[in-house]
Amino acid sequence: MNREVAVRIGIVSVFVDYHRRGRRNALALQPQIGPLLAGLLPADAQIEVINETSQALDFRRHYDLLFISALHSDLDRARQISHYYRRRGTATVFGGSLASSYPLLVQAYFDSVVIGDPESTVPQLYRDFCEHRLKPLYRSGPYRADSVATPRFGLLAGRAPLGFALEASRGCPYACEFCVLSGLGTRYETRSVGQVIDDIRHGQAQLASCGHRLRHRLVGFTDNNLGGSLGFLRELCDALKPMKLRWYCAVTFNVIANRELVRAMSDAGCICVFVGLESFNPAALADMHKYQNVAHKTRAAIDCCREHGMLVISGLMLSPQIDTLDYIERLPTLVRDAGLHVPTFLCFESPIPGTPHFKRLAAEDGAFLPNALLRDFTGYTLVTRPRHAGVAEFLDAYRKACGEIFSIGNRLRKLADDTPRFLSAGRPGAAVVDALDMIGLQGVFPPPASRSLIAGSDTAPPERVPLTDADFDSAAERAAILEPMAVTDAHGKVLPQWLHSQQPFAEPAEAKAGRRRSLKLVAA
Template sequence: MIAVEDEVKIVSGLKIDIIIAYVQRYKFGHEIDFVPPITGIHLAAITPKKHLVRVFHQQLESLDFNSNADIIAISFFSGFAEMAYKLAGIFRAKGKMVVAGGPHVTFCQEEALIHFDSIVTGEAENVWPQLLDDVIDGKPERIYNGTPCDMLSLPTPRYDLLPSAFFIKKVIQATRGCPFLCSFCTVPSLNPGFRFRPLEHVIRDASYDNFRFWWQKKVVWFWDDNLTISRPYIKVLLKKMIPLKKWWLTQASMDIANDPELLELMKESGCIGVFLGIESFGKESLRDAHKGQNKAENYRNAINEIHKMGIAVMAGFIAGFDHDSYEDISSMAEKLMEIGVDVPFLSIMTPFNGTPIYSKLSSEGRIISDRGWNYYNGYNVAFKPAKLSEKDLLLAHRMLWKKAFSFKYSFKRIFRSAITLRPGAFLLSFFMNSFYCYKKLRKNHPADACNL
C-alpha cells in the first residue's frame, strides 16, 4: 500500500533515478570499493522533498532498465562518457527524459547535448530544483548553467541510498576549490575560488551515525579538493572534531608537514590518512605539472613529519609528463618505497578537457583523436608522449604498477605501517595494500581501454 505521504509526492513531484556511470578499470571488475563518490547522494539530498529519488552506482549494483522514473539523471567524468551515452540511448529509447551533469558535460557541451535532453554545467545546487520545476511545467531548457553555490545551507548527503558494497560510507564535504593550478587538474576551472561550509553543518554531517557497521560510523572521508588550504578554518574545524572521536581522511598539500600545530590537531582529531598529490620525482616534470610547491628532495622529510603523528600517507603519481622516460616511470616503484609512501595511487597523464595540459597538447596536435573516452580513465594513453611511444608509456605504467603492488613491496608497506602508524592508519594501509596486491596476484591489473 502507498503511504499517504508518498501518494502526495507522486501527485506533485517526480520520480528520479540518479545514475553514477562506471566502466571497469580492472580486468575482472571491481566487486567492492572503499568509498563512494559524493555526487549521487549529494544530488539526491539537494532534490526538493516532493520528489522521489533513487541512486544507482553502476560500479557496484545493477541498473533498473525497467524503471518507472520520470527522469534519469546521469553523472560521470570523461572516462565513463561512452557508457553514459550508451545508457542515455537505452533510456531515451524507452521514452525517458535523460539529463546529465558533471565535469565532462561541463567541458563538452555540444557533444553531450546530442545524447541528453538537458544538461547541467558547473555546480548543480542553484539550477537543479529549477530544472525539475521546468520538467513538471513541461518546458525544460536544454542547458542549465550552474554557478558556484555559497555552500551555506547544504544538506547531509543521502547515505541511506548507498549500496552496502561501499566499505566506507561517510563521505562529507567541508570546502570546495583549490588555489593551485596543476596542469592536469579540472578543479580550478570547475570549482573556482575557495569556499567553505559553516562548521556546524560539517560537524552535523560528520556526526551522522545511521550505519550498520562500526567502521562505517567511525570513518569520515572528506571529499574536498584540498581541505587544509585555509588554516584558520581547518584548525577550528579540527578542534570541533576532537570530541566526535572519529577516524578521518582527506586530500591535502604537502606543506601541511611544515605546520606542527596543524599536524598535532590532525592527530588529536583522529586523522588516519592524507592523500598527497606528489605526482613525480622529476624536477622538469613537476614544472610541467605546475607543481612548483613539490620538491623531490623534501618528500622524505615531509612524509616523516606526517608519520610522526601516526598518520598514513596515500600519494598520487602520474606517468607521462613530457620529460618522463621509461626508466623514470618504472623506477618510481622503488622511489616511493624509499620516501615512505604507505599507499600509492599510480595513474597515466590524462588530458581532460578544461585543463591546461589539454590546451597545450591540443595546440601541439598531440591528442590522439581516434581514442574514445574509455581511454580517459587514468590508466590509458590518450595523447602522444614526448619521449616515449604511446605503447611504451602504457608498458612503463604497467611495469610500475606491477612492481609497486608486488607481494614484496605491499608486505613491506604493511609491515612498516604496523610499526609506525596509529591503529586506524595501519588498518587503512593494510586494507588498501592488500586490496591492490590481491588484484596484482590475480593478474588483475588496470585494463587497457581496447580490451574493455
C-alpha cells in the same frame, strides 16, 4: 502540476573501470553527488542512488527522472544509459565536470544538461520537470555555502563500508595543468564549520536510524582538497576533536609538510589522507604547475604523518613529455626511499579534454597519438607521444616498473613498515585501511599483456547497456550512440569539437596571476 504518485528519481554515478576488468568494487568510496542531490529534492520523492562502481544498475527499474554523472572517459556509457531510459519514457539529466566544460557537445544525448553547481539549478530543474517545461540547459549561479543541503546519507546506508562522506569545501586554490578543476576555472569555497558539524550529526543520526550505529564514527570528506585554506582546516580540526571521530580526506602536499597541521589533524581523529604526490621528478612537477609539491621533502612529510598515526595514500604519474627511461627505471628506488613503498596507482599524465594540459598539447604538432578515443583518457592508456623514447620502449619501462613496485613482496614490506607505527600511535584503523589498499591492488598492476595500453587499440571496457535493435530508429542513430567518441583523428590531430571548452568558474586573469605568485611563495 500536482502528481498523485511520488516522482521516481534515479541518481546514477557511472561505472568507473580504469583497468577495464568489469569488476565492481564493494569498497569503492561512494560519490557524494547522490546524497547531495537528494538533499535538494523534495522529501516525498522516491529516490534511488546508484554508484555503478560498487552496485549494478537494474535496467528493469523505471524512473521518471534520471540524473547521470560521469568522468570524461565514461561518457560513452553515460550516453548509452541515457538513450536506454529515454526510449522508455524517462527524462535524463547530465551534470558534472564534462557537462560543465562541453555542454553543447553532450546536449544531444540528454534531455537536460546542468552547468556548474547543483544548489542553484536542481531545485528549479525539478520544478520545471513537474510542470512539463524542462529546459535543455541550466547554468548555476554563484556558490552560496548556505544553500548546500544536508545530504541524505540514509540512501546509502548499508552500502558505505567506509562510513558516510560529506563535503566541507568545494574546488581547489591550485591550478595543476592536468586537473579537471583547473579546466573549469580555479576556485575554492568553504562552508562554515558549524554547517559541517551539523551535517556530521545528521549523518550519524541517519545511520543510527537505519541500524548502522557501528559506522557512525567513521567519516569521509570528499573535498578535492580539504586543506585549500589552512585556517579553515585548523578551525575544522578544533571542532572535530571533541567528537572523537575517525576520518579521512584528500589534501595537498603543503598540508602534510606542515608538522603543526599534521598534529592538529591527528589529534582531531584523522587516520588517512590522500595526497597527490604525482612525481619525484622536479621537472615534471614544474611542467604540471604543481608548485605546492617539493619532492625532496616527501620522506619527512610521510614519516611525520605515520608518527601521528595517519596513513598517506598517494598515486604517481609518468609524464610522457618529461620523464625519461632512466627516471622510470629509478622509480621503484625513489618510491622506497620516499617511505611511500607502494603507491595506490601508477598511471600516465593524461591531458583530459578541457584542461590546460590538453589545450597546450592540442596546439602542438604531433603531441597526441592517432585515433585516441575519449575512453582512453583515463591515465591508464597512453594518449600522447613520449618525447624521450618510443611508444613501445616507454610502455615496456612502465610495465617493468609496475611489476617491481606492486609486487607482493613490496606490498608486504610496506605493511611491515607501516603497521607497527600505526599501532604504537593507537591507530589500528589506519593499519586496516593500509591493508585493504594493498589487497585491492592484487591483480591490477602490472596491467595484463592483453592490453595494448595504446590509444585507439587498447582493450574496450567490458560493461554493456542492454540496448537492442528496437532502441534505434536508424543505423545513423545506432552509430551515434554506440560508437566510441573520438578525440583525435588518424593523424593524431585533435578534432575541432574538443578545442573549445567552457570555464564556468573562471577567475579574472589578474587575480589568477596574483594567486599563482602567492602559491609559489608558500611552496618555497
